[in-house]
Amino acid sequence: MNLQLPQTGSGAAQRWDAIDIARGIAIVAMIVYHFSWDLSFLKLIGTNILEVAAWRWFARSIAASFLFLTGIGLVLAHARGFHPGAYLRRLAKIGGAALAVTVASYFAFPQSYIFFGILHCIALASILALPFLRLHSALALAVAAFVLAAPLIFVSPALDAPWLDWLGLGAVDPVTNDYVPVFPWFGFVLIGVAVGKGMIAREGAMGVARWRGRDLVSRSLRWAGRKSLPIYLIHQLVLLAILYGVLQITGPNPAAEARPFTAECEASCRQQNGQPGLCQRTCSCIVDNLRETDLWPKILGNRLGAEDQTRISRTAQQCLRNAP
Structure with a gap:
């Protein structure tokens, strides 16, 4: 199966404002969550957000959004043919950023460092999803359903070994500040692949491809969506530095x-x-x-x-x- 986009102008397969803006919204939501997490971690507020179900679901929805958009982005980037150079450059950036997060978090939180968070999952999912770019969308959805359901129907203490934690099928979750294992999270990437393929197969979707956000909010979100990786890497450093300064003035709650x-x-x-x-x-x-x-x-x-x-x-x- 060879995916083809209608001729809608150069770069249509690579950048859709609607997708960048959606990613920008996810970035804003992530910053809101991490700001609240930092307030709780530094004891500037009385609420422990990790114990509040609504906050936990908010965090999960943000992770699912990023992975879903990763799947769509893979389809759009390679709709006119696979581009190994661009793909490998992107994979190297994400993989390098994931490694940087692991190293930095190990020194900052040695008891709960991030060994398989959202960036690690995106990097591995970008490899695992490649075959599905050429397979039928129904197969991608079927595998997505299996991946999403697997942790609900099959977990085993035998998979609790640290070197298998990235699977997400152990009986006990590891202690870490960000945990996005393959099961169930890769399922959202496959759903994104199926949706992306459905979008480019429909002529009506080209209206979305041509749409450009002109107002300030749209342009700001588009910028954030296109700079999502550097924003992800630096925003916590900025937030923690500011809030730690506040803590020195106000003291803990x-x-x-x-x-x-x-x-x-x-x-x-x-x-x-x-x-x-x-x-x-x-x-x-x-x-x-x-x-x-x-x-x-x-x-x-x-x-x-x-x-x-x-x-x-x-x-x-x-x-x-x-x-x-």
Whole structure:
């Protein structure tokens, strides 16, 4: 099967404003998510966004958008024939950027560094998707369905070995700040391939190919979409630098600062009496009382001794007696 685009002017197969703008929107969404993650990580807000389902789904939808657009982009870039030079240059850029993310995150977060994040997935998916550029769209969709469903129907502790974590079929997810394994995420790339092939096969889609964003918002998003890789690489450095400066001025959010102790307190309380509401009120009382004592810096620094534990237990008993 030889994909052909109608003659719509030079570069139509390579750059569609609509696709660049869609990628720009995904970039903006990514920055919003990472800004919120940074606020939570630096304890500038009381909410831990990793514990909020809506934020987790927001992050997943952003990753799915990038991978879907990767599939469409592969089809458009090679619709008039495969261009190995351009393909290899793009793959080298993405692969190099993925390696840079791994190295940088290893030094910044050694316990949760990024070994297979969104860039790693895009790089590998760009290779795995190549055969589907010449295969029928129905086959791409069928394989996409299998890839998306695989983690729901087949996981095994035998695949928990670190060197197999990139598959995404282990019984336990690895500890990492960004995890986008082949299963299920490669499925979104294949869906993008199928959609891209459907677009260029329809004459009506050429109106989308010819469309140009003229207003400021469209042009800004188009620019962001075309510069998505450098933006991805530098935006977190900029955000963290700014927010770390803010942290030096404001200090951490009190609720965020107390979060680890509060979570441990509530978990211990629920094991004993199983009343979440009572435990929440009691632990809140304990935190409020301990903040006013010399114990609080020791709690935050994890420097509690046996006598300190006794004082905390007395405070807990008092709060439990006074709880409504």
